[in-house]
Amino acid sequence: MDADVVVIGGGPGGLSAAETAAAGGLKTVLVESSEVGGTCLNRGCVPAKTWISAAHLLKNTRLAAEMGLIKASSESEPGGMALDSAGFAKLQSHMREVVGVLQKGAASNLKKAGVQVVRGKAAFLSKKEVGVNDGQEVVRFKRAVIATGSRPVELFPKLPGFYDTDDVFGVPDFPRSVAVVGAGAAGVEMATFFNGAGCRVTVIEVMDDILPFADAEIRAVLKREFKKSGVNLMLGAKVAGASSQSGRCALELEGGGLIAADATIMAAGRKPNSVGLGLDKAGVGSDVRGYVNVDGSMETSSGGIYAVGDVAGKARLASTAHREGVVAARNILGTPDRMDYRVVPNIVFSDPEIACVGPTEDDLARTGEEIKVGRRHVRALARAQAGAEITGLFKVMVGKDGSILAVHIASPSATEIIHGAAVAMAAGMKADALAEVVFGHPTYSEGIILAAADAVGGRPRHA
Template sequence: MAQYDVIIIGSGPGGYVCAIRCAQLGLKTAVVEGRDTLGGTCLNVGCIPSKALLHATHQLHEAEHNFAKMGLMAEAPKVDWAKMLSYKDDVIGQNTKGIEFLFKKNKIDWLKGWGSIPEPGKVKVGDEVHEAKHIVIASGSEAAEVPGAEIEVDEKIVVTSTGALALEKIPGSLVVVGGGVIGLELGSVYARLGVDVTVIEFLDAITPGQDAEIAKTFQRILKKQGVKFVLGAAVQKVAVEGGRAKIDYKLRKDDSAHALEADVVLCATGRKPFTEGLGLDKLGVELTQRGQVAVDAHYKTSVSGIYAIGDVIQGPMLAHKAEDEGMALAERLAGQAGHVNYDVIPGVIYTHPEVASVGLTEELCKEQGRTYKVGKFSFMGNGRAKAVFAGEGMVKLLADAETDRILGCHVIGPMAGDLIHEVCVAMEFGAAAEDLARTCHAHPTFSEAMREAALACGDGAIHA
């Protein structure tokens, strides 16, 4: 029976980062993973492969729409779908092998197989039982069912994000159920490939929880890119007939019934914690009403010696949130004071343009009764953005009306997912909008738009 300081169940971003940090801090560490490769959903069938396809199809869009404008005269490229998928798989392989290398470098044992917890302090993998002082549940999440709908997923015609990343051929039409991050990113991939894409969303706006002004701007831009939207609609049933899918839905405003047909339907209405087979019921590990593992502020479950992080606990299901929790927990297990600032966790949608946000939205400021000011700057006023046909979008900075302290930021535009971190760092240091406005930014860069938004919180932007 092998003995460890820490055994982590799951090798996704939360699990593998926690493992590496534990090992760095001198803890004998093992990770349980049943997949043939490390990295969890994110690296295998989530974040990384979707970004590969987003990148490939963005290059296609550039070639089709912008090359000639720059004097690059050539025939429009042809899409070799099999080769594009092969490129995606190669990207996955590079990343998962990279995690395997890091495990070896840090002397972390990979316990291959699916794990369960027969009793506190023990983890069973196959026929072997391993002992650990601390057990960390980092088993991630899986695609959630569409609430109240009659849908049978076959991952060929009716797919989740996993199936959408590996379709046998490019479909003629695609219906996306759910107007959130996953649905819009993958819908964007196929729209660029010439697919007729329709998004059906239960609410009256896309990207629930996003700043309302940014969400409206985002939807307008996606419409210009050819994506269609049916909002305020509840999907009732998806049935496969004659090799195609029929989608029945009702509009919430008048309860009227409607139907659509498509070659493929992508169900993207969110994810749910994956804890199947761990034996949590028998252990008495407390769950929330939403099926999440209940933990305290230090990631302890209701059973001594068992912890949980990432998608299985409360909070946004984001890889970087899981990573931060993994590092914080590792430091706590090593006797240090790990901490996660949940007020400064950015969110990014990797379409083109990208959408990124951190902190409070205008809606939350009003809900909390805060007095605030808004600084906005359009990318049309940014020289670098105009030079690369990326002038659509804006930066929106929120600051406290009295103290000028930055409360949040919302960006839709080029490199938004990278630009947002300037504000994240500023918020970590309690910076004011004026601090950002007085920081010299290189010219010409996209980041100048961030400074201009900060200036707009004061006497006004320069290039507006």
């Protein structure tokens, strides 16, 4: 089979690369060993947000009961409603339906674009050939895009009741207690769901803090909320051993201590899917961790071969993978383009949600740059008081010249609000100009302009 472009992997980066190349008139073949959509759609972002949306519904029901708007069942656990096995089964059915709809949409988009999909596992045979399913089929190409994604790091061999962030969505029964190993974005989201669903949750993190990309004040908000909601957050703790017996998981900690739970979720990072790709046969270089080396155009050390998404080891987000795929395809089409990671939002669907764009205050302090910091507490917003969700903080960091260096938020709807800040930063808007923009009232979004006004010494118009 001959192709102008072969794309290996059908996640966000592979899909955007294939569709962009095909739209440009190139004969494009996409090789995918499983369902299109990659980790995000099938085993990550989408299933996780479906779960967390359900937990948010439960939270709202509890809040309604606390306000006396509805009567909580006498059989409910203290504090209100909790998910039971029957409810979890319905949630799983809903999650599979959501994933199925999006899978069909992704496949339809490929078909409309004219991309030929080949099912199987691909590996390079040379700088111009890819073999599928151990060479049973050969694709001869002019250009290639590697978009094979990543997989969870294995801390120890899998045991009954132990899951990683890929296979946890297939958990057969709803656990009443959960241990989460890792407090990055995935671990925090797992803790948020299971805690919100009524489980006893312990989070074990080897580092001294959670969410390293978030500002310290923003992290502090979430840690307080975890504590208030009963999450046992163990920072600076390392798992030394694991066992499973009689349907229960046990984690032995270094220095002593044992954590027992119905289920354990390993969320201690991911590693690239680059082994077995035949990179050496294609002349493609990688680093010691297996991430494929790329330049700003997403091209590898082998001319004409590109890499995007997690396997390229840059931002490792579905959002950036999509953009990287477009950049790679544009360069293949002869339209020069380069990636710019300076304004990339990081979002976490915790409670409250966390969203950040730009460095932390501590990061900026280490550069020695003179900055001004503006803050607005969520409780000071009329929308927060009206909705009875008053926890959080808006924080804006401003440079000496008035440029917006970073915005970090802990708030309801933070994962939506942050994009207004990202657009302002990408457009080069100054903080004083942002503070003068009229936002709707009452909204959580006002927190951005009020924090910006605080940074530049302006007078807030309203809360």
